[in-house]
Amino acid sequence: MFKKIMMLTVVIIGIQSNVALANINVFTCEPEWNALVKELGGNKVDSFSATNGLQDPHHIQARPGLISKMRKADLLVCSGAGLEVGWLPVLLRRASNPKLAVNQPGYFFAADYVKLLGIPKEIDRSQGDVHAAGNPHIQTSPKNIALVAKALVKRMKKIDPENAGYYQQNTDNFLKRWKQSMRKWKKQLKPFKGATFVVQHDSWDYLMDFAHFEQVATIEEKPGIPPSSGHLSNLLKQLKGNPADIIIHAGYQDKRASEWLSGRSGIKAVTLPFTVGGDDKAQDLFSLYDETFSVLTKALTH
């Protein structure tokens, strides 16, 4: 009996085990890093994203499915800066994967390689769910993507030195195309320099910086706390006296507040993809920004 059970177990494990064809098995926390890993790693990586473009990356749980994925990963790529603080440490402990231990090449946080904005002067949760390290939503600026790519390829080369040349070549190629696109986007956005924005959540600091936009108000009174009606009516008063050019929110956010504000103030409200997979058109990093900036310029032109 025991023998039979053991045999069955072995068979099940055999069937379930993922025969690793790829050289690097990557666990990414957000879809933008999944897309970047695929650009740099091509067919030598097998990459997975723990969240999709329609999920709030703050509110993920350490699901069983994520634990088993992390156990097999060679490389962890996440935003960092506290964005995944509620679930990533639990996953790392449960997965017990030595390749992803702190200070190993497999432990990679994108926020360590860009200049962080929005570092709070005072950390007090009466101000909402503040990120002490600074604003973690770094993917809203294309510049940050390039910076992260440069750091990430070094790790990939370290983990899989055999294919170092391949990764470097992919990265050079990616960065060349990326720089061209960045110039295109800058040109596209130039006429709208100084445009004033109302945002749903404080997640667009890097976009404001990249495009020289100005954020004048936030719909969420405090990060992570839905707006009260009092805050919304104050906001409306402010916007009537001093109108902004546009209201934006991410695809995964509840749009009722921004639609209400838009209806009352007459300021156009748009949904932006926020990350890869945030809408139908944003399917990779290039189309993410193509789509974001075309939605913005269209809305700002009218």
Added chain:
Amino acid sequence: MMRYFLLINLLWVSLSFSPAFAKTPSSTPSTKQLKADLDQLKKDYQKRTKELESRLNDVEQANDEAEDNLDQLAIDVSQQSNQKSASTFNPAIGVVLNGRFVNYKNGSKYVFPGFFMGPESGPGSQGFQLGESELNMSANIDDKFFGSSTISFGGGGAAVEEAFIQTLSLGHGLGLKAGRFFSDIGYLTNKHTHTDDFANRPLPYEAFLGGQYGDDGIQATWLAPTKLYWESGTEIYRGDSFPAAGAANSGAGVWTAFTHVGGDIGLSHSWRAGLSYMHADVRDRQSSTANSTDHFTGISQLTIADFVYKWAPQGNRSEQELKLQGEYLFRNEAGTFSDTNLTNAKLDRNQDGWYLQAVYQFTQQWRLGVRTSRLTSGQLPSQFDGSLLDGLNHSPTQQSIMMDWSNSEFSRVRLQADANNLNGKPYNVYTLQYIVAFGAHGAHSY
């Protein structure tokens, strides 16, 4: 900065060489000549303004290109990340405050006839009371170990709820834990009660585990290298906590084994199911609910089957989520029982219980939940009639409904009503509860 500096330079250079200032008046000029001079001046200025504009454009373009120079930026950043790691706070300190107001009919008893109850069961006394409030400190000790300690306040006073070390990266899916910690059997056992969806634990947890099982011991787990999540583990405990007692076998009176499987179905669904077993060597266990002459010595075996299923549209649980959860607990206790009338009476009895609950988060801040739980006390020979173990042919039941509101992820206020029929005399319990957390960000466990 660079840009402004360049601009000022350009302006200064153009102004100092401007012909308008270089010219000196010679003799008394005629109106015509003045007009001609003025025209000339205007033309010069227009030309110069144009030149300046085009040079400004050049400068801006140069600046844009400088921004493109990513190596330059990367250097700034490496300095920043050094600073960040130096200021990172260690350990993470979190505090949970939990308080409640409980109301039920005077004289209502929280006893399950036929069940030998452990401590800390029931809704407690009426009125205002401090619930399980706790102070947690945890940190990665180094690259190999994680440590955590939780001191709980409330009820009697302060107590060490958990204090353990855990390996971080043994590899091959292996994990070890040692110290005082909550068992991983079942679904609710290892959860701290402030993360629960209801103000109290379901009846079978109260009856068979005294709410939850935590003790001093050691745990080994193994996560299989499968696509499907599959984790198994075993634990050995001292055996001092209910349902065990007396720290049998030289202080290794309890052992457990458990296995859990789980995964995602598409983007919106996730699940976990498990089977657990606990074997407790019980030495001289006293009941907390009756007079202290009741004693049990023997073997207590508990088997738990558990499942949880969650649904959130596109997996985005910040707006909407449905959680279904249920567990079935089966217990056999065999040994000897003594009270004022019986001395070492032979006992071998099966008991079971289950609960099923659904919690629906319908907006970002509001949740509604219902739960039903039931116990069966099991058959006994007639010699036990009238003793603590006499089930009085009644199966205790409880129906609960709760609604809670969370201002943020860190604060929650809950109202719950329980319809209890524990011993044939139904009564209701109303609980108003707050749970808040501050300090380190709590973990989003599944």
